[in-house]
Amino acid sequence: MLDILGIIFLLCVFIYWFYYRYRSEKFGAPFVPLEPQVVERVMLHSHLTPGKIFYDLGSGDGRIVVAAALHEAKAYGVEISTSRVIYSRLWLYILRLNDRAKIIKKDLFSVNLSDADVVCMYLLQRTNNKLKKKLEKELKKGTRVISVSFSFPGWKPKIVDPFGTKYGPIYVYDR
Numbered sequence: 129m130l131d132i133l134g135i136i137f138l139l140c141v142f143i144y145w146f147y148y149r150y151r152s153e154k155f156g157a158p159f160v161p162l163e164p165q166v167v168e169r170v171m172l173h174s175h176l177t178p179g180k181i182f183y184d185l186g187s188g189d190g191r192i193v194v195a196a197a198l199h200e201a202k203a204y205g206v207e208i209s210t211s212r213v214i215y216s217r218l219w220l221y222i223l224r225l226n227d228r229a230k231i232i233k234k235d236l237f238s239v240n241l242s243d244a245d246v247v248c249m250y251l252l253q254r255t256n257n258k259l260k261k262k263l264e265k266e267l268k269k270g271t272r273v274i275s276v277s278f279s280f281p282g283w284k285p286k287i288v289d290p291f292g293t294k295y296g297p298i299y300v301y302d303r
C-alpha cells in the first residue's frame with residue numbers, strides 16, 4: 129500500500145514539475161537563474177546611476193532586480209510565474225528595496241517599456257525573435273538592451289561579452 133502511495137506521490141510531483149516547465153517554455157523561457165558572476169557582468173554593462181529605469185524581462189527569483197536596485201536604479205522585474213513573483217517580492221521586502229524595486233506579475237509582451245533606460249533579458253532565441261518588434265516599436269532612442277545568451281538577429285551589438293552562460297555570450301545593444 130505504501131509503495132503505491134509513494135509511486136502516486138512521485139508521479140504527482142513529476143506531473144507538477146513538468147506542467148510548470150512546459151508552461152514557462154510555452155510562454156517564453158524556462159526558469160534557469162543566472163550565476164552571480166553573470167549577474168555582475170550584466171550590472172557592469174548596465175552603467176546604472178541613481179534613478180535610471182531598469183527592466184528584467186522574465187525576472188525569475190529576482191536576483192537581477194535586486195542587483196539593479198542595489199546599484200540605486202529604479203528596477204522592475206516582469207515575471208509570469210506566481211510562485212517566483214511571491215518569492216522575489218519577499219526578497220525585496222526582506223532587503224528593504226521596495227522603494228526602488230518592483231515585480232510586475234504580467235506577460236512580458238504586455239508591459240510598456242517606453243520609459244526604460246536599460247532592458248535586460250535571459251530568455252530563448254525564439255522569444256527574442258518575437259520580442260524584437262516590440263522593442264523596436266517601444267524603446268526610446270539610446271536605451272541599452274542586454275540579452276544574455278541569445279541575440280537579436282539584424283541588430284549590431286555594441287559589445288559581445290564572452291562571459292555569459294554555456295548557451296552563449298552577453299549581447300549588448302544601444303537602440
Ligand SMILES: C[S@@+](CC[C@H](N)C(=O)[O-])C[C@H]1O[C@@H](n2cnc3c(N)ncnc32)[C@H](O)[C@@H]1O
Pocket residue numbers: 152155156157158159160161162184185186187188189190191192206207208209212234235236237249250251
Ligand atoms: C531563464 S529565466 C531568467 C531568470 C532571471 N532573469 C535570471 O536571469 O536569473 C526566464 C524567466 O522568464 C520567465 N518568463 C517566461 N516567459 C515569460 C513571459 N511571457 N512573461 C514574463 N515572464 C516570463 C520564466 O518564468 C523564468 O522565470
